Structure formats: C-alpha cells, structure tokens
Amino acid sequence: RRFRIFNVIDDFNREALGMDIAVSLPAGRVTRYLDNLAEYHGYPLTIWVVNGLEFTGKTFFVWARSHGITIGYIQLGSPYLNGYVERFNRICRTEVLDLYLFNNLEQARKVTEEWLTIYNTERPHEALNNMTPSEYKTLKQAA
Secondary structure, three states: OOOEEEEEEEOOOOEEEEEEEEOOOOHHHHHHHHHHHHHHHOOOOEEEEOOOHHHHOHHHHHHHHHOOOEEEEOOOOOHHHHHHHHHHHHHHHHHHHOOOOOOOHHHHHHHHHHHHHHHHHOOOEHHHOOEOHHHHHHHHHHO
16 A cells, blocks of 8 residues: 655754654644644744645645744745755655565554664764764754
8 A cells, every 4th residue: 555755854954853654644634743843843934845735725824824834835846946855755765665565554654763763863964064963953052
C-alpha cells in the first residue's frame, strides 16, 4: 500500500524537524503535526509549501493565520525555489525509501525516525561549515 510523507525542515540550520507518515495527509492532520512540532521548536514566521490540497484550503490558511505564520507557496514546476527540501527528499528516497519494503506504516515510521536521528546528529553539511544540524543549532543557541 502506498503512503505519503510530510517532511518538515528548518531551512536555517538544515535540521529535519520531523516526518509524518500516513496513507493520507489532509490539512487537519498536517496542522496537528505542526502543532506537535511547535511544542518543542516553536512556530515559524514563514512556512514554504507546495500547492497541494492540504496547503491551499481554508483549514491550513486559518491555522497559519491564527499562529501569525506567513505561507509561501512554491510555484508548480519550480522545485529549484525549494532546492534544499528537494535535495532532502532525494536523500531520504535513496537512503531509506528505496532500500526497504515496509510491512506497515509503523515500520516505516520507525526506520525513518532512526534515519532522521542520524541525519541530524551525524551527517555534516557543507553549508553549515561541515557541522551537523544539531551541532550548528547548539552553536547558534550559545551565541
């Protein structure tokens, strides 16, 4: 059975904040997931999203407005406008999704969560002076 993944990434420090996996990702689920992430990370000033139904409807718009979040929409056919996320999606696809045949959604969640930890804590990024997202975040918080 096919499933979808909703990736949430902090463009500033390249940290992958979370990946929600489900058969369907309607706006209500997306906003609940973002609320859960905000409990730990806080709400962003801006969210960049594609023009999917979950991001163009009233539910998402009202949720964003209620939290003072500006929505930036990426034009269709212009993935270069969101290059970092596109790169992250490719890496996730080649390092996780293409390597496994998942038996259920829980297994997919477990494997991707383990990979996400490695991505954030062990994988240096050239754009972050060869630090991991976790190291960079810690450095910036200390400054």
